Amino acid sequence: MALTSELDAPLVRVEPPSHSAIDSSFPVLPLALWFGLVAATALWGAALTAMGAKIRLNAAPLFGRLDLHLSPLLLLPAAVAAAAIAWGGRLAATLGWRNLLLAASAASALWGVTLASADGWHALVAPLLDRHDYLAVLPDIGSPASFLSDFTRSLPAFPLHVQGHPPGFVLLLSALRTLGIAVAPIAAALTIAVGASTAAAVLITVRVVAGEQRARACAPFLCFAPAAIWVVTSADGFYMGVAAWAIALLALAVERNGSVSDALALAAGVTLGAALYMSYGVAPLGGVIVTITALRPRIRPLVLAGLGVATVAGMFFIFGFWWFDGLVATTGRYALGVSGSRPYEYFFFSNLGALALALGPAIAIGLARLRDRRLWAIVGAACLAVTVANLTGLSKGEVERIWLPYIPWLLIASAAIPLAFRRSALTMQVAAALVLQAVVVTPW
Numbered sequence: 130m131a132l133t134s135e136l137d138a139p140l141v142r143v144e145p146p147s148h149s150a151i152d153s154s155f156p157v158l159p160l161a162l163w164f165g166l167v168a169a170t171a172l173w174g175a176a177l178t179a180m181g182a183k184i185r186l187n188a189a190p191l192f193g194r195l196d197l198h199l200s201p202l203l204l205l206p207a208a209v210a211a212a213a214i215a216w217g218g219r220l221a222a223t224l225g226w227r228n229l230l231l232a233a234s235a236a237s238a239l240w241g242v243t244l245a246s247a248d249g250w251h252a253l254v255a256p257l258l259d260r261h262d263y264l265a266v267l268p269d270i271g272s273p274a275s276f277l278s279d280f281t282r283s284l285p286a287f288p289l290h291v292q293g294h295p296p297g298f299v300l301l302l303s304a305l306r307t308l309g310i311a312v313a314p315i316a317a318a319l320t321i322a323v324g325a326s327t328a329a330a331v332l333i334t335v336r337v338v339a340g341e342q343r344a345r346a347c348a349p350f351l352c353f354a355p356a357a358i359w360v361v362t363s364a365d366g367f368y369m370g371v372a373a374w375a376i377a378l379l380a381l382a383v384e385r386n387g388s389v390s391d392a393l394a395l396a397a398g399v400t401l402g403a404a405l406y407m408s409y410g411v412a413p414l415g416g417v418i419v420t421i422t423a424l425r426p427r428i429r430p431l432v433l434a435g436l437g438v439a440t441v442a443g444m445f446f447i448f449g450f451w452w453f454d455g456l457v458a459t460t461g462r463y464a465l466g467v468s469g470s471r472p473y474e475y476f477f478f479s480n481l482g483a484l485a486l487a488l489g490p491a492i493a494i495g496l497a498r499l500r501d502r503r504l505w506a507i508v509g510a511a512c513l514a515v516t517v518a519n520l521t522g523l524s525k526g527e528v529e530r531i532w533l534p535y536i537p538w539l540l541i542a543s544a545a546i547p548l549a550f551r552r553s554a555l556t557m558q559v560a561a562a563l564v565l566q567a568v569v570v571t572p573w
Contacts, residue, residue: 335544
């Protein structure tokens with residue numbers, strides 16, 4: 130079967146799933162739990178701050194500061210939100226498959242860009258120019274080989290975000306600089322494009338695993354989550370996209386046979402390897418990968434994907450960087466920084482509050498109504514990734530950004546939202562994003 134058949138498949142209209150009597154009732158309890166988690170972590174954070182605890186969030190459970198800033202530019206994402214509410218569900222149900230993938234990526238980009246630009250168009254590039262971000266280290270890079278071989282030893286001298294990640298993204302930016310390209314605007318454009326393409330990658334994966342009807346049902350919620358605020362302005366959105374495409378390629382590989390399957394599996398492994406060497410936080414997504422291969426049992430694609438990852442790891446090792454050494458060094462730097470003094474107990478729960486805000490209230494409805502075992506397997510694997518990341522204590526705060534790679538795999542639970550509530554749920558999603566954009570100032 131040719132690869133293009135995945136994109137050219139015939140239109141499948143989303144029909145209302147069968148509901149029990151309880152499905153007709155408004156999901157008050159799940160929404161109350163969502164609001165309760167957010168409110169509890171916000172109030173707890175405020176109380177700790179008042180008592181002098183150094184949680185350093187200022188907009189708990191989010192990182193930033195509370196500041197109502199209503200700009201005329203906020204009308205742009207409001208208009209996009211209105212269009213999403215009016216036509217998002219219908220277009221997700223009726224567009225041809227290829228057009229849906231393109232539309233989902235375009236809608237994700239438009240939503241994220243208009244949200245970020247509510248603070249001014251400079252906000253799309255400003256985070257990259259911060260002294261703690263990746264661009265600040267580029268003048269100090271000589272040859273890529275020397276940079277890699279000295280990376281772990283030189284970690285204390287690097288900007289904060291470089292200290293917290295493997296060197297892959299810095300190498301990409303350095304390559305752009307070597308080519309004479311204006312790095313900041315191109316890096317911003319790459320972050321937006323790759324991050325927005327996550328929606329298409331996840332839709333492809335869900336279609337392979339659980340069918341097209343489920344993929345179409347979750348499409349609007351993948352595009353218009355509050356997480357878009359952080360996707361287009363942080364490198365973590367880029368990592369999210371790269372990791373999502375690695376998983377999508379593997380999903381296609383387990384569906385195919387022969388040389389096409391082998392090529393897709395190798396490409397998935399190389400892409401996953403690239404993601405791992407950009408962010409240590411991608412590693413817990415291994416559970417999602419194993420789950421997909423277990424749902425469509427195929428050993429060969431998994432082995433070939435592993436070979437692709439090993440190839441990337443081997444290339445970095447040859448030039449002097451070992452992933453596990455980097456992780457140990459980063460963990461040491463993390464303990465010496467601000468996060469080392471943040472209370473573990475509070476952040477274990479506040480991280481979940483921040484994640485809930487990034488996902489939006491619709492996630493509560495989706496999780497409560499999710500019955501499809503195939504989707505539950507993926508969502509469960511994503512929940513496991515969050516649990517592992519949270520238990521390590523290596524993400525005390527800022528998880529609305531750091532955990533972006535996990536968010537789309539949780540959002541697919543929205544496929545289970547009953548038809549009667551989808552427009553209301555989507556309205557709550559975009560409203561939550563607009564409120565967050567208007568009242569919280571973040572560095573990203």
